[in-house]
Amino acid sequence: xxxxHPALQLFVDKLETHTAxxxxxxAAILALPHTLRTLEASAYLFRExxxxxxxxxxxxxxxxxxxIVAGGARQILSVHMRGDGTDLQxxxxxxxxxxxxxxxxVEVAFIPADKVREAALARPLVGRALWSETLLDAAIQREWxxxxxxxxxxxxxxxxxxxxxxxxxxxxxxxxxxxxLPMTQEQLADATGLTPVHVNRTLQALRAEGVIAREKRTxxxxxxxxxxxxxxxxxxxxxxxxxxxx
Amino acid sequence: xxxxHPALQLFVDKLETHTAxxxxxxAAILALPHTLRTLEASAYLFRExxxxxxxxxxxxxxxxxxxIVAGGARQILSVHMRGDGTDLQxxxxxxxxxxxxxxxxVEVAFIPADKVREAALARPLVGRALWSETLLDAAIQREWxxxxxxxxxxxxxxxxxxxxxxxxxxxxxxxxxxxxLPMTQEQLADATGLTPVHVNRTLQALRAEGVIAREKRTxxxxxxxxxxxxxxxxxxxxxxxxxxxx
DNA sequence: CGCCGGTTTGAGTCCATTCAAGAGGAGTGG
DNA sequence: CCACTCCTCTTGAATGGACTCAAACCGGCG
Numbered sequence: 001x002x003x004x005h006p007a008l009q010l011f012v013d014k015l016e017t018h019t020a021x022x023x024x025x026x027a028a029i030l031a032l033p034h035t036l037r038t039l040e041a042s043a044y045l046f047r048e049x050x051x052x053x054x055x056x057x058x059x060x061x062x063x064x065x066x067x068i069v070a071g072g073a074r075q076i077l078s079v080h081m082r083g084d085g086t087d088l089q090x091x092x093x094x095x096x097x098x099x100x101x102x103x104x105x106v107e108v109a110f111i112p113a114d115k116v117r118e119a120a121l122a123r124p125l126v127g128r129a130l131w132s133e134t135l136l137d138a139a140i141q142r143e144w145x146x147x148x149x150x151x152x153x154x155x156x157x158x159x160x161x162x163x164x165x166x167x168x169x170x171x172x173x174x175x176x177x178x179x180x181l182p183m184t185q186e187q188l189a190d191a192t193g194l195t196p197v198h199v200n201r202t203l204q205a206l207r208a209e210g211v212i213a214r215e216k217r218t219x220x221x222x223x224x225x226x227x228x229x230x231x232x233x234x235x236x237x238x239x240x241x242x243x244x245x246x
Numbered sequence: 247x248x249x250x251h252p253a254l255q256l257f258v259d260k261l262e263t264h265t266a267x268x269x270x271x272x273a274a275i276l277a278l279p280h281t282l283r284t285l286e287a288s289a290y291l292f293r294e295x296x297x298x299x300x301x302x303x304x305x306x307x308x309x310x311x312x313x314i315v316a317g318g319a320r321q322i323l324s325v326h327m328r329g330d331g332t333d334l335q336x337x338x339x340x341x342x343x344x345x346x347x348x349x350x351x352v353e354v355a356f357i358p359a360d361k362v363r364e365a366a367l368a369r370p371l372v373g374r375a376l377w378s379e380t381l382l383d384a385a386i387q388r389e390w391x392x393x394x395x396x397x398x399x400x401x402x403x404x405x406x407x408x409x410x411x412x413x414x415x416x417x418x419x420x421x422x423x424x425x426x427l428p429m430t431q432e433q434l435a436d437a438t439g440l441t442p443v444h445v446n447r448t449l450q451a452l453r454a455e456g457v458i459a460r461e462k463r464t465x466x467x468x469x470x471x472x473x474x475x476x477x478x479x480x481x482x483x484x485x486x487x488x489x490x491x492x
Numbered sequence: 493c494g495c496c497g498g499t500t501t502g503a504g505t506c507c508a509t510t511c512a513a514g515a516g517g518a519g520t521g522g
Numbered sequence: 523c524c525a526c527t528c529c530t531c532t533t534g535a536a537t538g539g540a541c542t543c544a545a546a547c548c549g550g551c552g
Binding site (some may be wrong): 430431432442443446447450 | 497498499500501
Binding site (some may be wrong): 398399440443444447 | 539541542543
């Protein structure tokens, strides 16, 4: 990682997509004590049940949140990317009810949860920004619940592809129509509540129709609007609200 | 509703299950301006896409949050009961990405979202309490995602029954083993991502085994631990954290 | 009494799963 | 450089859990 900027700058940028901050607020966040670490794919950032002492900020790469159910099946609950804060909730509610795992090699900043809490309590706008970040996370979670609960496999996968593309575009990683999809078909299956075999067949169908193309770990979407229609994707739930005059 | 207490007292009680408040904080919440309203079953407290101007507190009865997907199918995202705040996120992030609907007759207090925001910003502990409330909500949402994504129908339904029982016990409504289940089988289907017919058959199987009994809108759980095992239910995700010394 | 929402039952179908095996690619070590 | 392993992707065939469609039942209520 080229440290031309403070490590947490990416996090500040993300927060400012939904909450206006002033210089002192930015400084307070950038000054948070943190530990930088690089983890390989499949490594755990946090394990369900461990003492939830840290919040994480992803500096590069991709990670996911998941739960294991009885029988060993896994459900991926969300995917996180550059600038995302995960486990911010630990600042106030250290449930530790799920694991965070690297999907690719990731660079992470671990911030002690109590320092995050102090910063949130000390500066209202910082608190507001962090809170909003967890609220956006919750909005995504609601959409995932509907996705795995009520959509068929084709729609589910198309929806996931839309979300990942749009979120990556939002943070300036790429164009929503051509982006790095870091997940294997098995991981896509765990994210959509399907089996790897069925994900494979569904992706093949989408490719055969020319809706998407895939090479290596890259997704190429021929017609974005078409994919959103297939995936019943309405971006409102990802929309940072227009900044209101306080 | 017997107004022997301020309407929002129930909400304060709920917040205090996870966050310690002082007298001024309590007073600030109780002083929030609000509109009381009684709505019949199936009435909407909020409709997806409307201007998200209010937060709601349920004073009595049950409500649910849901989304409609393409094709018209409905996914119930969460169930809310006495003392619960719904749409607290509107204070900071008025997405309005889902609807809130009454499951039974409900008494609700509507609080203008900007007043909630002001209270949260003015008093750090109030902000913290409200934030934690939304975080608890998010934890439940994660568990639902896993429930509909990776569990079979029997487990899914058993899990839902455990959650509803435990939450009602937590707020002192009843014993977790014998409680009012206000949902029809069709609503249970929308909550679990199944069809009404299949919910019916699954419930029958559970009854035939003597795991549960049902009469009218009441659930009777013969052996709680047994049901938690069937439902892969681990209450950790509902656990308010032990109050830490600041 | 007759309607109506909710529940129950049966039979047939289908979407997704399971099981199993093979193909392709990347990395490792002899 | 090739053999070997591991992981991911692919394909086929059979199975099954949940769905669809449709009708009947039931209790509450006007």
